[in-house]
Amino acid sequence: MVLEKRSAHWDIFCAVVDNYGDIGVTWRLAKQLAAEYQIEVNLWVDDLFSFQHILPDLDPNLSLQRYVGVNIYQWKQPLEAKYRPGHVVIEAFACELPNEVKQSLNEQHQLAPSQVPIWLNLEYLSAESWVDGCHALPSLQSTGLKKHFYFPGFTQKSGGLICESSLIEQRESWQANPQNRFKLFDSLGLKGIETGHQVISLFSYENSVLLSLCQYLQQNSRPTHILVPKGRSLTSLQSLFPAPVEELAAGDRIQQGSLTIHILPMTDQQAYDQLLWSCDFNIVRGEDSFLRAQWAAKPFIWHIYPQDEDYHLVKLAAFLERYTEKLPPMLKVLIDALNTNFNQELTSETIRNWHELQDLTPLLLQHAQNWPNDALNGSDLAERLVHFVKNG
Known part of the structure; x- marks a missing residue:
């Protein structure tokens, strides 16, 4: 087994459930990470037709396109593009990561644990009091991998709210x-x-x-x-x-x-x-x-x-x-x-x-x-x- 070296990019996976809500949040986050922190972001989306409503220039028939510094991949099963492990992988709103990604994470964990991407589950926004106590908690998977649950929120103890700096x-x-x-x-x-x-x-x-x-x-x-x-x-x-x-x-x-x-x-x-x-x-x-x-x-x-x-x-x-x-x-x-x-x-x-x-x-x-x-x-x-x- 050959281990592919981890790159510095971030992957965000979004399964569109409510037409514009899920993709609206992840698209804003991807744009902000690219623009304000110069992070190479790959945004994987399973429904580009819904996405096109808030990004009119998007071509829903292309497997890869780039806008404002973000690489937008069409998320199909199986993936049409080869998955390259990055520094961070985010599953937005508890969407299930593709099998190829989970397999890559497991291989990295077995051969070079220090090279495993940081795995985050970006949760829905809530103002409930329990959010502070659950934010950033790790969850040990059966494979030995660790996933953290990231909770947006309204307090200093939470994950914060999406708001571009300007x-x-x-x-x-x-x-x-x-x-x-x-x-x-x-x-x-x-x-x-x-x-x-x-x-x-x-x-x-x-x-x-x-x-x-x-x-x-x-x-x-x-x-x-x-x-x-x-x-x-x-x-x-x-x-x-x-x-x-x-x-x-x-x-x-x-x-x-x-x-x-x-x-x-x-x-x-x-x-x-x-x-x-x-x-x-x-x-x-x-x-x-x-x-x-x-x-x-x-x-x-x-x-x-x-x-x-x-x-x-x-x-x-x-x-x-x-x-x-x-x-x-x-x-x-x-x-x-x-x-x-x-x-x-x-x-x-x-x-x-x-x-x-x-x-x-x-x-x-x-x-x-x-x-x-x-x-x-x-x-x-x-x-x-x-x-x-x-x-x-």
Whole structure:
């Protein structure tokens, strides 16, 4: 058996489960490691067609391509490209490593244990208290290999949160010039949005509350624009459209009363960040857009992915407890209620919460602007990850 010398690159494996969430997180991490730490990153993805929605230039038929310093491999079984052992191998969100990779790790462990890549399982983000105690714990495999579980989180004892080093500064610069948002709206083909209008981005799962919220906004005195890409959110609004959701196209605009719904084109991650920065309120889902809404420093609702026995509500409550910790009691109660009622699809309660929050918008906005510094705790996920590998 000939042992191939380990190189300095990192491998990240991503199995796309929820269309954009898993690949959204791993793509951001891969880009940041390459740009800020000059790490050669190989990103292995099993669904390049979903990936293409957030990286429009990607060719889903190519087995290897390179963008912004990251090598993107099409992950097939078996692998089309030969696996070269690197310094680190990351399985994102408990995806199962390919057999070729596990075999290579075992061979390295038998012949040269010091050359075995550092093996990490990048877990889902959670604000639950147990995360601190589980972060970075090793797990001894039956083959004798060691795998560490890396938990992103909101405390200094956790793995941190994905946030590029210049992101907050970029967002502040963008929001300082009101013309930036209107230039973005023009580039997306959004018409009729004026100063003083309320703008809401919508990227959620199906939810019966959405229809009632839209009906409420139709009767509001303030003109409101909801910006929504084709996808699961639109299914809940079908009764508002003159045609089936499948026939709607980017650029379509549906106006009823004071409400205008704009169908968005899919955008890359930078444009999506800018969209969140430009809206007055963001309704987001999953993990990637949830975190980007926090960095946008705007009020938001988190539509968390439903789990068995309503465990997602436990995760939601843990985040809300941390997010609202410094708020006045009345505002804390309202934010808790708005997010919880929305996720439980309690329509009348959600609309009442939304109405009550309108008079507290300045306080809510100020908190959203202060929150990123509290959440980051001095360092982001990539920085902590590189430090862990260096000292591991």
